Amino acid sequence: MDASTRALLLLTILFSIHFCLAQDENQFIYNGFHGANLHLDGVAKIHPNGLLQLTNISRQQMGHAFYKIPVSFNTSSSSSIPFPSFSTNFVFAMVPELPDTGGNGIAFTISPFMAFEHAVPSQYLGLFNISTNGLPTNHVLAIELDTIQNPEFEDIDNNHVGIDVNSLKSVQSATATYFPTEEGKNIRLKLLNGDPMQLWIDYDAAHKILNVTIAPVRSTKPNRPLLSTPIDLSQVLLENMYIGLSAATGAFSSDHYVLGWSFNRTGPAQSLETSKLPLLPPHKKSSQKPSNIIIISPIAAIFVLIMVIGAVYFRRRKKYEELREDWETEYGPQRFSYKNLYIATKGFKGTELLGAGGFGKVYRGTLPTSDVQVAVKRVSHDSKQGMKEFVAEIASMRRLRHRNLVQLLGYCRRKGELLLVYDYMPSGSLDKFLFSNEKPTLSWFHRFQVLKGVASALLYLHEEWEQVVLHRDVKASNVLLDADLNGRLGDFGLARLYDHGTCLQTTHVVGTVGYLAPELTKTGKATTRTDVFAFGAFMLEVACGKRPIVLQGLPEDLILVDMVMECWRSGAILDASDPKLEGNYSAEEMELVLKLGLLCSQSIPAMRPNMRQVMQYLDGSASLPEIQADRIVCTSAFTGSNDYEASDLVISFSSSFGKCSAPSLSSNESILHKGR
Template sequence: MVMQLKLLALTLLLWLRVEGALGDPQISLLNKGCSQYNATNLSNFYENLNATLDNLIAQVRKQRKHFAMAQEARGADPVYGMFQCRNYLSTADCAACFAAAAAQVRNCSTGANGARVIYDGCFLRYESYGFFEQTTMPGDSIICGNEKAAEANGFNATAQQVLKDLQIATPKITGYYAATKTKVAGGAIYAIAQCAETVSESGCLECLTVGYKNINLCLPNKNGIAFDAGCFMRYSETAFFADKQTIDITPLKKGGSSKKGVIIGGVVGGVGLVVILLALFALLRRYKKPKKAPRGDILGATELKGPETYRYKGLKSATKNFSDENKLGEGGFGDVYKGTLKNGKVVAVKKLILGHSRKIDEQFESEVKLISNVHHKNLVRLLGCCINGQERILVYEYMANNSLDRFLFGQKKGSLNWKQRYDIILGTAKGLAYLHEDFHICIIHRDIKTSNILLDEDMQPKIADFGLARLLPEDQTHLSTRFAGTLGYTAPEYAINGQLSEKADTYSFGVVVLEIISGQKSNEFRADAEGEFLLQRAWKLYEENMLLELVDETLDPEDYDAEEVEKITEIALLCTQASAAARPTMSELVLLLKNKNSLGQMRPSMPVLVQSNFRTKVETSTSTGSSISNATATVSMLSAR
């Protein structure tokens, strides 16, 4: 292993000499950590590690990337790797920083199944698990200079504002990177902020919030660095990047909501229906915040803010007395209306009729309080609530383009191009990854389907309707519960045995991806002679190496890359494998979707089809919230062809 890493580092340095342009790779070591646990099979581990490192450096060298992810999961000791260098570094300097980091890795004990190295110019990390959405880790995360600024008071105030602006703006910028130069008496303050591209926007903000708090401890010193698993901040009175590489963050530093309008300087490119069932209140009350730091939150305890309370009279006026002309749709728990508040803001208003008692009021308020703290760009935002007699009303952000199913199967069928479909797939995966892994307790949606994926004015997806969601405490791998959901999207272990885990959402996501690619409903037979369900058809075409036959005929073949479509179809089949354990986690799926490389040795196994025995073939799904007793479910392995 040591010899192989030395050869890798030597090869990189030789390449850098040939390429030239090696300036300052900024390889001052800030932090290094090694796992205390060893791989079980060293030969298999080293093979996977070497392949992962080779993949990472190839992305840096050949694709000139500043951020790279790779994984090799063959055998018992998988390796997941991530590399990121600061965007102001040249390709040669970025590769040189990688070479130094790769050399540092060999200093860990033999077979250590995880390591991370952080320089001021880059970081490299590998683990035996998918860590790509992680933002924080315990340990030292701040390094301060020893020399104070000459004009301490003025420098201190300006630097604080600069860093605060970066903290707010960076998560809103594509690529999560910003660099600024700000004049002060006698000089300037150079500052950057950066997050790993695999974290969510909210995860980036949370990480930089901690970083901002830490780095302020360095002021009024001339230099300071704060770093963590998912982000990096640095300021200095001395230039460490070129003036032409700054970014204008003015449109975003005061809370702008769009990533549009961010000006890149120089060469740097740098209607939800949400409520958790009241029956879950007992589970929520049993749940206690863990003493250890949960799901990447280094601070541990999570404070939940209550939702905004709306007046019934105001909502009645906003929806024109809940008129039919304002009705947006109907769901399992009530109707949804478009409303325009007095301040001009357009919202979606959901009326729930749940009965009336003191206990219900307490349950409603407690669970709405929880779900109102779920914030992610790919999840519909719950804005507030209202209690009026027997009615419970929820207020959400308004989604201009309604639900995805209308674009796949309704009046707008055929209007989505491939890029839009890919963005919807990736955004949905990110939203689910947040629910499963980034929120302080795992939330299982239980009803992922195209009608529960809403589209905003920019056609970006947001997951809606958490009416069936369940909470999974950290010390449990699954729940045993009565089925509720939509057959055709439902994982077999949940539909038949009531075993619910986050992998049930993974299965549903895979089915949705197949629908997005094909334009065919999962629970309908094709009208042709084959008469197959979507999952049957997809598996048949996969075995016959004819996956492109699955693509929606309304898509122009020149509009998409055939290899990319085939890869994403295979990813969908990975999600629908019979074994829940064999399905990837949502964070792993985000990685697979963002990585342009092939799936390598990853191959889907035969999926399972869950359908209901109704009198006609097309009536194969129960409505949201209904019990499986309404239909007899059958499970069959798809026959190999």
């Protein structure tokens, strides 16, 4: 063996020893992830340049990257070794699918396992699901970088860092900011800016303090942490745990990247070498500046070419011509091009039709620029009257963020029609599961979860958003199910927004027969209580598998609320349950839903609970008061009337601006529309 061969062999041995020492159970460092000892699942992958990508811009996806060697924390009471301190830091970047719109986030995680088969994406960040979230048996610590504000987890905003113990409801959180030592003041960071940032997590076991610090990648570690939380992790973590990173997307998505990662269980983690970190893929540019190259051609050829291009241009322009006005410039991000929607829906081809009704047709589409699936609703409009205000409300409702709302993405206007673009729900509408043979019978478990989800969405609309939003058309056909059969309230075509504390005044009664509160036909005034009435009808619809008004059948079965009330009075309220469930339901939950549905359907608005109370009853955090059946008066706005061929009713009223008095009903303005 010559000298050069021996030297090479020695270097190989030294490198192997160093590599093994750097990747034991106590510490490791990855400046890029070539050869990293990681377990990947979901959509996570490592790029050829060593960049770790946890998620791409596909929606409702999750990805995990966990260090394969378990870390021993020696938490057993018999161990003589005290619970250890640990330190970790990693560089990450979140590149949103659309500017300022991405989700859902990244979480550093310490978990008893690496497999998350039962976890779901979206707001659960690939760690839990609705039934496991919050269980003390999870033994999970997570530091979340969250870009979606979820009211059910009491998130402070859509740009925060949080410390999570067994739940996505953080024990402490703060808006993403850092404190550079040289400036002495905190500076806000935008997690979704697409630039690399660094996160440090340090646990001091002696003082039982967990510190979390964040800063731009080129900054030194600030002396002051963003979060400093007293916590005894020996009561949370088990003896052998896995450390890793999880990320998820939801209705909106982001590319979630990790450029480097360092961990040490016995002391401070080694600093990452930023110069050695892999580069992010280049940002996609929406347009390119035209080249300045001048091509000299014969005059005749130029003339012919101009004529041909001009003819093609004007023909294509006519095909995709849109209606744009100066006032719409401020709604630029909400405006979709008609050309993209035309391509997405294959020219609004019949094979892409999802549904049709009196208010328009809905088509499935795939946006050509991002491969994102959407639902496009075409609504006729022949007048400019109120269009500016309507588009302003669309722009406002686009900011609504809740896991149980179908996301309104934007709009387009062309000639005599308005196109509304929504998030696509692959499982379709709830009424297909309840009333159609196209879908299998929906289990009681999923029905109850849908009811809780829609109730949570209405609570958000009524009380938790910046304005009061009246949906005004709550019913099974407007509740859509995602791939996991979670219910999402959609179709905001009739919704109206008001400032909190103001008089809720409307000039039209709109809604669907069977869901309309009786006071609407008298006053024409929609309130949050009229939404509650519709939700009560919806609850009975889901529990009984029948529509609020049945146009065929025995007289006693025509009005659903009367049928349920009669079962209650006879002491057999469970007889009203959907026969297709074949008794496979929780009797306690079924009775709660039926009685609560009747409580919401009371004729006197003040006697109905608000949505916060409804949510508390469904969650079990409050008990339904003891009520006698004969104390409840439920009268539909159309009880006793069975001669309606249409399911949707629109009754116009004279305007009464600036007042809270009820507008007067004009009988010749009553219009019936066929089902939506």
